[in-house]
Each structure stands twice: as C-alpha cells, then as structure tokens.
Amino acid sequence: MKTISNEQLTIQVSPHGAELCSIFANGKEYLWQADPAFWKRHSPVLFPIVGSVWENQYRNEGIAYTLSQHGFARDMEFTLVSEKEDEVRYHLVSNEETLRKFPFPFCLEIGYRIQGKQIEVIWEVKNTGEKEMYFQIGAHPAFYWPDFNADTQNRGFFGFDKEEGLKYILISEKGCADPSTEYSLELTDGLLPLDTHTFDKDALIIENEQIHKVTLYTKEKKAYLSLHFHAPVVGLWSPPAKNAPFVCIEPWYGRCDRAHYTGEYKDKDWMCDRITTMETHLRILKTMAPYAAINFIRNGMGYEEYLQEYARYRKIKPEELWETLNRIHESARGMKTLEDWLAYMDEYTRKLE
Numbered sequence: 247m248k249t250i251s252n253e254q255l256t257i258q259v260s261p262h263g264a265e266l267c268s269i270f271a272n273g274k275e276y277l278w279q280a281d282p283a284f285w286k287r288h289s290p291v292l293f294p295i296v297g298s299v300w301e302n303q304y305r306n307e308g309i310a311y312t313l314s315q316h317g318f319a320r321d322m323e324f325t326l327v328s329e330k331e332d333e334v335r336y337h338l339v340s341n342e343e344t345l346r347k348f349p350f351p352f353c354l355e356i357g358y359r360i361q362g363k364q365i366e367v368i369w370e371v372k373n374t375g376e377k378e379m380y381f382q383i384g385a386h387p388a389f390y391w392p393d394f395n396a397d398t399q400n401r402g403f404f405g406f407d408k409e410e411g412l413k414y415i416l417i418s419e420k421g422c423a424d425p426s427t428e429y430s431l432e433l434t435d436g437l438l439p440l441d442t443h444t445f446d447k448d449a450l451i452i453e454n455e456q457i458h459k460v461t462l463y464t465k466e467k468k469a470y471l472s473l474h475f476h477a478p479v480v481g482l483w484s485p486p487a488k489n490a491p492f493v494c495i496e497p498w499y500g501r502c503d504r505a506h507y508t509g510e511y512k513d514k515d516w517m518c519d520r521i522t523t524m525e526t527h528l529r530i531l532k533t534m535a536p537y538a539a540i541n542f543i544r545n546g547m548g549y550e551e552y553l554q555e556y557a558r559y560r561k562i563k564p565e566e567l568w569e570t571l572n573r574i575h576e577s578a579r580g581m582k583t584l585e586d587w588l589a590y591m592d593e594y595t596r597k598l599e
Contacts (some may be wrong), residue, residue: 249335263290263320264336264356271363278388278492284485289387291356294348296384297502298421306349306511313347315421333359351375380512382500387491389471392464396489400465403437407459409512412583417448422505442489449483460495479516483565536578536587
C-alpha cells in the first residue's frame with residue numbers, strides 16, 4: 247500500500263488492482279472501506295470490459311472467450327513503476343493468463359496525482375501487439391453517503407452540469423442493458439433526490455456524453471464532493487435493497503452488452519476504438535453541408551446498417567424507417583449550413599401543427 251499526501255488530502259493506493267483505497271480529508275474518510283457485508287471493494291478499475299458480456303462470453307474473430315463482469319484487472323497484482331510526493335503509478339502487463347481471457351497483448355498503467363483537494367486519475371492503455379486492440383475501461387469509486395442514517399430514507403442529492411433533458415437506461419437481464427428504452431431523469435430544482443429506492447432497478451446509466459460532472463450533495467443541499475470526467479458514459483449505483491452506506495459515481499469508456507448481444511467483440515456498444523472513430527467522424531461532419539453530412543452518417547458511419555439491426559430488434563419493417571430517413575435526407579438538399587436546415591425544419595413543423 248502506498249500513501250501520498252499534502253496539507254489538505256491523503257490517499258492510499260493498493261498494488262492489488264492499482265485500486266484507490268482511501269481518500270482522507272477534512273478529518274474524515276470519503277471512500278467506502280469495503281465492508282463485504284455490502285460490497286467488498288473501494289474503487290476498482292474496470293478493464294478490459296465494463297459491466298457484463300452476454301452469458302459471460304464474447305467473440306473475437308469468431309472465437310468465444312469467457313470473461314466475468316468488469317474484467318480481470320481489478321483482481322490482479324500491479325507493479326509499482328513510479329512514486330513521487332504527489333503521484334504514484336502502477337502497471338499491469340499482459341501474460342499467459344490474461345491472453346486466455348483477452349487475446350490482445352497490452353500494458354495498462356494506472357496513476358493517481360493529488361493537488362490541493364483534487365485527485366487526478368490517470369489511465370494509459372498501450373497496445374503491445376501487432377493487431378488492432380479493442381477494449382473498454384471504467385472507474386467504480388464508492389463514496390460514503392454524507393451523514394448516513396440507516397433509519398431514514400433520504401440520502402442527499404446528485405447535481406449535474408446539465409439540468410434539462412437528461413435520459414438514462416437500465417440493466418434489463420443477466421447484467422446486460424436495454425438501450426432501446428430510455429427514461430427521463432427527473433430533477434427537482436436542478437437536483438436529483440436520492441433515497442433508499444433510487445437504485446431499486448440497479449444502476450442508472452447515462453450515455454452519449456450528456457454530462458461531464460456529477461456532484462454529490464448533502465441532505466441540506468451542500469456540495470460534498472464532485473467528479474469531473476470526459477468519459478461518454480457514467481453509471482450511478484448503490485446496491486439495490488441493501489440500504490448500503492455508500493453510492494458509486496462511475497465514469498466509463500464502455501458499457502455492458504445490450505441484452506442478447508452475440509456479435510463480435512469489436513462491434514460492442516461503446517468500444518474504445520469506436521469512440522476514437524466517432525471523434526474523427528465528428529470532426530469530418532463539422533466541415534460538411536447538411537445534405538452531405540446526412541449521406542456520410544448513412545453510409546460512412548454505418549447508420550443504415552444500424553437501422554437494419556434496429557428494425558430486426560423491434561420487429562418492424564425496415565422500409566418504414568427508410569421512408570422517414572429519405573424524407574429527412576431530401577429536406578437537407580440545397581441547405582448550406584446546419585442553421586439553415588434547422589430553421590427550415592422548425593418552419594415545416596409549425597406548418598404541420
């Protein structure tokens with residue numbers, strides 16, 4: 247166990263999983279201390295998957311591999327590679343054991359740096375093989391509820407850097423999600439009230455880069471701690487029906503399988519290689535006029551293949567979707583900018599009303 251500290255903050259990191267095990271500040275412990283009666287971990291790093299793969303199996307180049315929830319890195323011993331007054335880093339290198347579960351050579355480096363009352367979490371994933379590597383990685387820190395009282399229902403509040411239009415999805419079966427059904431996140435005065443029933447249906451999964459900051463508030467609506475992240479997905483979780491003394495805020499570069507997914511590993515939702523591809527596509531789209539952009543989305547980004555899959559999943563005729571998509575596409579013809587097209591669509595909608 248390594249300890250680093252400054253005048254405001256002390257943290258401890260274990261070589262087992264390179265896991266952050268303690269955050270001590272303001273005279274109290276913030277990080278859950280892994281009581282196995284509720285949950286035996288503190289803040290595991292999830293790699294090379296986030297969540298579960300369907301039936302605990304995935305396929306890479308047609309070969310089936312078995313991998314349990316959240317992958318293997320959290321249960322392996324890491325090697326210390328550097329230690330400073332304000333930073334500690336560990337790494338894990340692939341070996342025969344990992345290659346049996348995950349057929350990609352890699353080096354995973356995990357670090358923690360402190361500055362004032364802030365902790366910066368550092369992940370570096372290096373592909374040490376010759377083939378393109380696909381992976382997911384995520385955080386799973388658990389924080390004590392502020393002023394926890396097991397005899398009351400209220401637990402506090404979550405606040406976000408966006409207050410309107412937030413959507414989430416749920417786990418549906420066997421630890422896998424149903425992304426086809428979205429729910430509205432109902433905020434009160436800009437905050438999400440938290441109680442003993444908030445997580446009765448398991449984690450709330452917020453996708454599509456809707457938020458990049460989550461703040462945990464006390465029952466008196468005083469900010470208690472905040473997480474800032476760039477990850478496109480974040481999970482919010484506390485063990486269902488356990489009245490646990492902690493809650494998790496989990497930024498993910500990845501997500502569990504959609505229920506019944508049996509496709510290739512590289513084609514999983516929120517695969518890291520695909521996230522990088524998406525960023526490239528977005529840069530390309532910024533340079534295009536609306537008609538060309540929609541054409542690129544349909545053909546260059548694989549949206550038409552997605553609609554085929556969606557139609558099969560929803561058991562509807564794909565022709566119904568093509569008809570709507572073709573009308574939308576044609577409406578953008580001749581428009582020079584996105585603003586022009588949106589203005590046209592608004593006017594068209596008003597006429598329909």
